[in-house]
Amino acid sequence: MKKYIWAALIILTLALLSACSSEGSDSTADDEHEEPAALHVDFDPPETAEAGETVTLKATVTYGDELVKDAEEVQFEYWKQDHKDSSSMVQAANQGNGIYTADVTFEDNAVYEIYAHTSARELHTMPKEAIVVGDAEENSDTANGSDNH
Numbered sequence: 001m002k003k004y005i006w007a008a009l010i011i012l013t014l015a016l017l018s019a020c021s022s023e024g025s026d027s028t029a030d031d032e033h034e035e036p037a038a039l040h041v042d043f044d045p046p047e048t049a050e051a052g053e054t055v056t057l058k059a060t061v062t063y064g065d066e067l068v069k070d071a072e073e074v075q076f077e078y079w080k081q082d083h084k085d086s087s088s089m090v091q092a093a094n095q096g097n098g099i100y101t102a103d104v105t106f107e108d109n110a111v112y113e114i115y116a117h118t119s120a121r122e123l124h125t126m127p128k129e130a131i132v133v134g135d136a137e138e139n140s141d142t143a144n145g146s147d148n149h
Contacts, residue, residue, distance in 0.1 A: 047131065052107060067097055074118050081112065113130050116128075
C-alpha cells in the first residue's frame with residue numbers, strides 16, 4: 001500500500017511540474033515570435049570638401065522607431081580610397097537625441113571612404129560612405145556600401 005501512495009505522490013508531483021512549465025512556455029512563446037528591431041544608422045556626409053577643410057561627420061542612430069541616446073560605440077573610421085590599411089579612427093561625441101558627431105580634417109586631395117562603426121542594443125553596424133576632397137575622382141567599385149554584423 002505504501003508503494004502505491006509513493007507512486008501516486010510522484011505522479012501527482014510530475015503532473016503539477018509539467019502543468020507549471022507549459023504555462024510559462026505559453027507566455028514566452030509570444031516573445032519569441034516578436035521580430036527584433038533593426039539597428040539603423042543614418043550617415044550621410046557631404047559629397048565633397050576642400051583639402052584642409054574640417055568636416056563634421058554626423059550619424060543618427062535608431063533602433064526600430066526609437067532614437068538611441070546611449071549607443072555603446074560610435075566611431076568614424078576613414079582612409080584614402082584603396083588605402084584601408086592606413087585608416088584613422090575618431091570617437092564620435094554623443095549630442096543627445098540619437099545624434100553622434102565628430103570633426104575630421106581631410107588634408108589631401110583624395111577620395112576618402114568612411115565607416116560609421118556603431119554598436120547599440122547588442123548589435124553592430126557599419127555603414128560606409130565616401131567623400132571627394134578637392135579634385136579627386138571617385139572609384140565607383142569601392143565607394144558606397146554597408147557592412148552589418
